[in-house]
Amino acid sequence: MSANLKGAMVDLIDVFHKYSGKEGDKxxxxxLELKNLLKNELGEFLEGPNDxxxxxxxxxxxxDNKDGVVDFQEFVGLVAALTVACNEFFKSDSS
Ligand SMILES: [Ca+2]
Incomplete structure (x- = not known):
């Protein structure tokens, strides 16, 4: 468990760029890129990403800044919120 925070951060950046580079601003x-990312990477967490x-x-x-696209900072906000939700889930599961 000890070495993986840095790996997780690199993965987060990699995943974002894997999708953000497909069309428009890289x-x-x-x-569309957000939809594909949600579907492929978080399909099991989010209900109905196809919807x-x-x-x-x-x-x-x-x-947040209402420019019609999601930048890395905005994306990290989603990941942070989901991570907190998962942590709450594990906490309530073990008590
Ligand atoms: Ca934006």
């Missing part, structure tokens, strides 16, 4: 996620409304909603929540 440093931001368009709605356009769900992607739309997540996109609106993530897009």
């Amino acid at each position: 440093y931001t996620l368009t709605k 356009a409304c769900v992607v739309e909603k997540i996109m609106r929540e993530l897009d």
Whole structure:
């Protein structure tokens, strides 16, 4: 367990760029890129990432600066929120 925080950070950056480079600005996620990322990487956490409304909603929540795309900082906010939610889940599971 000890060595993996740095690996997790690198993975986070890698995953973001794997999707953000597909179309438009290579440093931001368009709605389609976000949808593919959610579906392929977080499909088991998020219900219905195939549903356009769900992607739309997540996109609106993530897009803090309202420029219509999700940058890395906005993306990390989603990952942090999901990580906290998972941690809560494990805490309540073990008590
Ligand atoms: Ca944005």
